[in-house]
Amino acid sequence: MMAWTPNWTRLTSAAELALDRTLTCGQSFTWTRLPSGIWYNTLRLPGHAVPVLLRTHNDEVQFRSFGSPRSQAQFQQPVPKTPLPPTQYLVAPSRDPAAVVAPSHDPVYLLLHDYFQLSYSLPALYLDWSTRDPSHFAHVSPLVPGIRLLRQPPVETLFAFICSANNNIARITGMVQALAMRYGECVYPGGLLDIGGEEQALPPMYVFPSMDRLVQSADEIEGVLRGLGFGYRAKYIAATVKTLGGLGGEAWLVGLRGKGYAEVRDALVQLQGVGRKVADCVALMSLDQPGAIPVDTHVWQIATRDYKFKPSTKSKSLTPTTYDEVVKLFQTLFGPEAGWAHSVRSIACFFIITRCAAFSLTREHRSCSRPTWRATLATRNPNPRLPQLRQDPQPLPISQVNPRLFQNQRPHQRRHQRENARPQQQRRRQFG
DNA sequence: CAGGTC
DNA sequence: TCTGG
Secondary structure (H helix, E strand, O other): OOEOOOOOEEEEEOOOOOHHHHHHOOOOOOOEEOOOOOEEEEEEEOOEEEEEEEEEEOOEEEEEEEOOHHHHHHHHOOOOOOOOOOOOOOOOOOOOHHHOOOOOOOHHHHHHHHHOOOOOOHHHHHHHHHHHOOOOHHHHHHHOOOOOOOOOOHHHHHHHHHOOOOOOHHHHHHHHHHHHHHHOOEEEOOEEEEEOOEEEEEOOEEOOOOHHHHHHOOOOHHHHHHHOOOOOHHHHHHHHHHHHHHHOHHHHHHOOOOOOHHHHHHHHHOOOOOOHHHHHHHHHHHOOOOOOOOOOHHHHHHHHHHOOOOOOOOOOOOOHHHHHHHHHHHHHHHOOOHHHHHHHHHHHHHHHHHHHHHOOOOHHHHOOOOOHHHHHHHHOOOOOOOOOOOOOOOOOOHHHOOHHHHOOOOHHHHHHHHHHOOOHHHHHHHHO
16 A cells, blocks of 8 residues: 655645644534544545545644555546635735645645635634624634635535534534445545554545435435434435436536526525525535525524624524525625635634533623623633533544444334334333 | 424 | 434
8 A cells, every 4th residue: 555645745834724623613524533633534536536634743734645556546647727716815905815825736735725725814814804893703713713614525515414404513424424334435445554654543434425326326325324314314315316416416516616606506405405504505615605604593593692683574583584684694794705704703602602511601601792701711610510622522433433323224114113102211222 | 402494 | 304412
């Protein structure tokens, strides 16, 4: 097993990219963190998947990749240049053109440069958003530096966020990885890898399945995914596979890059299991719509509590009208990259809330708009009974993902269990 | 009840 | 409404 990028190579500075925060904040579900702090994933080059390792070392983010000799030969072929994001960044005087990294000829570098959108200078963005929102963003963003919005592959982003409805990050991660293990190609069998003189144990790596592979399995996919515990999302995924396949598959989806926001959204919401919120997630994180703002219940709370948002209608919940109004609010505030800004802002708020929980603070302390939480946190001791916030939250290793996800349980079996209406205790023990 | 959708 | 914490 020869190394492709033989040494750890500089990708960017740690200030430009906080790996742990960026990869665990709920935008991508395909990265896994090893105990050593190294992140791994399989990323797709045109017609090809490559295992990639990332780490933060000596104040910089570094990458390396590896592959079989055969895949190395394929790397030798010219790789099309990945397009830079359509942004005013490189021409606007307020942005920092010096942050643009000189292009390299390493295809993996180009891939990562594109994936992490390194054409954007993150400190310049944070500064801009802090100026636009001095009373909120400026206060909380220093808590969560280095959060980059990823430019992800559209197909896996679409299916990941169909899974995200009424769900949590840990479970979504398990589902996406289950999809990769069930239908994706294995690009690394697992085993010890020599990394700079040290042996690193790596699990098997699977790439997220191609659209063609999913279409091929369209008829069985609902039953299989229900058996894997996907719930009602199994039906959405199967239906979207068929619809998207008919529309032109991955090429059609990727073709939405470069179109206007309204067209992208309208195209996405015709897919089953894709409402406005999911459509905005996919648009923002994979289809070059940095202004798209996914409004969930969490964002709704931020808007009403911290920004004193008052909906025009009396509706207490999130209607299409109020959704649009919240979007308008943040777009006006943050400008063209409002979706990115709002993501950072939400993650900061989540950080504070988590801290508040660990410190047994009441709801009134949680307001991210006031600097009061800062002083309050400083004077309190954490409640030892509540879980501490981990510095580096680790996603589940692939080997430890809920074993139930990998049982080949038939859907009828599950329905039968429900009809028997056993007491909770007994049902739980079955899977223990 | 959770970071919705039909 | 699936499912899990």
